[in-house]
Amino acid sequence: MFDRKLNQERLVVGLGGNAGSGKTTVAAELKRLGAQVIDADAIASVLLRRSSPEYKKLVKAFGPDILNKSGQVERKALAAKAFATSATLKKLNAITHPPILAAIRKEMAERKRGLVILDAPLLFAVGLNKEVDIAVLVTAPDRLKLKRLVDDGLSREEAKRRLEMQEPDSKVWRKADFVLENKGSMAEMRRKTRALWNFFYSTRFQNLLETRK
Numbered sequence: 001m002f003d004r005k006l007n008q009e010r011l012v013v014g015l016g017g018n019a020g021s022g023k024t025t026v027a028a029e030l031k032r033l034g035a036q037v038i039d040a041d042a043i044a045s046v047l048l049r050r051s052s053p054e055y056k057k058l059v060k061a062f063g064p065d066i067l068n069k070s071g072q073v074e075r076k077a078l079a080a081k082a083f084a085t086s087a088t089l090k091k092l093n094a095i096t097h098p099p100i101l102a103a104i105r106k107e108m109a110e111r112k113r114g115l116v117i118l119d120a121p122l123l124f125a126v127g128l129n130k131e132v133d134i135a136v137l138v139t140a141p142d143r144l145k146l147k148r149l150v151d152d153g154l155s156r157e158e159a160k161r162r163l164e165m166q167e168p169d170s171k172v173w174r175k176a177d178f179v180l181e182n183k184g185s186m187a188e189m190r191r192k193t194r195a196l197w198n199f200f201y202s203t204r205f206q207n208l209l210e211t212r213k
Contacts, residue, residue, distance in 0.1 A: 007206040012108060012116045014131075016123030017138035018166045020145030020159070022182035022189065026138050027119035029193040036111055040120035043103045047096055048073035057095045062088075076153070083162050097126060104128070115200060124172045133209075136196070137176035139169045140183050 013035075017023035024041070031037045047054040050071060058066065058073060066077045082092035104120065108131070120128055129135035140148075142163065149159035173179060180196060182189050199205050 012132045013134045014118040014123045020148040021138045023138035035115040136178045
């Protein structure tokens with residue numbers, strides 16, 4: 001039923017979504033199926049190293065108490081300060097977004113073939129959705145996002161504040177080519193992700209791309 005080869009040399013699919021939506025889980029499932037994944041969070045973690053040019057900027061902006069005993073930036077401590085207000089979040093973004101975007105664009109340019117997944121929380125917020133072939137919004141009900149963030153170690157207050165400071169899905173839907181609702185079990189998410197994978201390799205998808213040219 002499906003053509004198991006892409007009809008083009010490379011297809012770049014961006015995955016975006018708020019914290020707790022489960023987009024990284026979707027990206028991991030697509031990687032398991034054979035896709036290449038560019039992980040924006042992994043790129044961002046490199047900026048926290050002491051050897052990074054951004055390290056001193058972060059310490060200067062948010063204070064030495066974001067460091068652990070080894071002098072490394074503690075992500076949870078940095079996030080607590082950065083998500084305190086919209087002003088502090090803008091301060092973090094001003095430091096980290098330019099190098100993250102530069103690294104993402106470099107990796108996208110280097111991936112010449114196959115299905116490439118860009119797992120990027122900031123996909124829609126900074127306009128990266130316009131630089132990929134297909135933009136997918138991974139969404140979930142707020143109650144589930146909240147629960148997942150609390151399960152990951154945030155307090156309920158921290159989780160609520162983090163979600164309130166992100167653009168709501170209702171404002172992002174129109175920017176997405178596809179919306180994947182991650183509101184059920186892990187098995188259901190895997191079925192939906194596999195269906196998305198199959199669609200990218202189908203002649204129906206190729207026809208859709210042709211109509212957009």
